[in-house]
């Protein structure tokens with residue numbers, strides 16, 4: 001059974017509670033349940049942290065044994081060389097996801113330290129981006 005890590009960065013624990021106009025009104029926990037039902041033959045692991053080091057540790061822990069990583073690093077996308085380095089360091093392929101279309105937002109959101117370390121990037125598709133990322137990784 002393929003193992004995929006879905007990892008969310010800072011403030012994404014607030015999904016469904018704040019800024020529904022940008023990020024939707026569903027909590028990620030509720031959406032994750034639909035993901036599990038969509039991929040019954042895939043072992044999905046969900047991890048969310050507001051702490052960069054915890055995200056790094058999870059990528060290290062999973063990236064040497066898992067089959068793929070779907071990552072929304074939140075604002076760390078735009079600041080963290082370390083997260084990009086971690087994705088490069090592990091064999092598991094990664095797909096970067098952003099719920100919003102970051103290219104239609106403020107300029108500082110247009111650069112990612114992760115994109116060059118990922119197989120691909122999905123932006124602006126809402127929570128469906130996570131499903132699309134998983135679908136791609138299980139196809140490899």
Ligand SMILES: O=C(O)[C@]1(O)C[C@H](CCCOc2ccccc2)[C@@H](O)[C@H](O)C1
Pocket residue numbers: 010011012014015016017018019023072073074075076077097098099100101102109
């Ligand atoms: O569009 C995305 O998924 C982002 O990764 C979300 C980040 C923000 C995550 C905060 O998410 C919240 C969700 C609900 C309420 C408040 C924040 C933002 O900094 C990136 O530029 C794009």
